[in-house]
Amino acid sequence: MNLTSARLVLVEVSWYDIPDIHRLHSLPEVDEYNTIGIPESEDDTRDVIRPWIEDQKNERRSKYLWKILKNCSGEFIGIAGMSMSSDKFISGEIFYKLLPSHWGNGYATETAITLIKAGFESFHLHRIEAGVATENIRSVRVLEKAAMTREGRRRKILPIRGEWRDNYHYAILEDDPRDY
Template sequence: MTYQSTRLRLVEISLDDQDDIHHLHSFPEVDEFNTLGIPRNIDETKEYLTPLIQAQKVTPRKSYFWKIELLETFAFIGIAGMTLSLDRFKRGEIYYKLLPNCWGKGYATELGKLLIGVGFNEFSLHRIEAGVATDNIKSIRVLEKMGMRREGLHRKILPIRGEWKDNYHYAIVEDDLNGN
C-alpha cells in the first residue's frame, strides 16, 4: 500500500526501516511533543515497531503506518500513520513526524493533505482527526494549512516527560472539502 503526492511517497514500514525510525526518534526536537520519549537503544525501537507491523495482517485493518520518502530520491524523511474507528463512525486519526532538517519546507502540509486524501478517497472516511500539544505552534499551523479546524481542548491528556500536557483536537469532515 503506497501513496504519493508531488514530492512525497508513503510506503508501509517493515523491520528494515527500524534504523531510520530509531534515528528519527533520537532527535530531542522531534521528542519535544512526543509521548514515546527518546529510545534508549535499537531494541526499544524494534519493540515499538513490532505491533505496528503485525497490525498490517489484521482483518479488518484499523491501523496504518508508513515511512515518508522523498519521491525524487527515495530518501527517508519521517513517518506517518492513520488509525481507523469502527466502520459505522467512518473516522480516522492521523499523525506524522519528520526529520528536523525537513521542517519548514512544506513537506508536513503536503503530507497532511495526502493523508486527508487517502482517508476520504481510499478509506471512505467521513471525518479525519488529529491531536496536537497546545505548545506545538508549528504543528498547529500545519494542521490549519491542511484545512483542519480546531474543535476543542483535551486537558492534561499527553504524558510527556513526567508531566501531563494539554492537547488541541483538530478535525476535517468531507463536507469541508465542498465548502459546506
C-alpha cells in the same frame, strides 16, 4: 498500500526501516511533543512499531504506518500514520513526524494533505482527526493549512517527560470544504 504526492511517496514500513525510525525517534527536537519518549535502543523502537507492522497481516486493517520518502531521491525524511476506528463512526486519526533537517519545507503539510485525501478517497472515512500539543505551533499551522478545524482543547491529557500537557483536537469531515 503506498501513497504519493507531488514531492513525496509514503511507503508502508517494514522491519528493515527500524534504523531510520529509531534515528528519528532519538532526536530531542522530534521528542519535544512526543508521548513515547526517546527509545534507548532499536529494540525499543521495534516494540513501538510492532503493532503497526503486525496489523499489516490483518484482513481488516486498523493501523497504517508509512515511511515518508522524497520521491526524487528516495531519501527517508520521516514517518506518518493513520489509525482507524472499528466502529460505526467511520473515523481515523493521523500523525506525522519529520527529521528536523526537513522542517520548514512544506513536507508536513503535504503529508497531512496526502493522509487526509487517502482517508476520504481510499478508506472512505467520514471524519479524520489529529491531536497536537498546544505549544506545538508548527504542527498547529500544518493542521490548519490542511483545512482541519480546531474543535477543542483537552486539558492535561498528554504525558510528556513526566508532565501533563494540554492538547488541541482537530478534525475534518468528508464534506468540509478544502482546496485539494
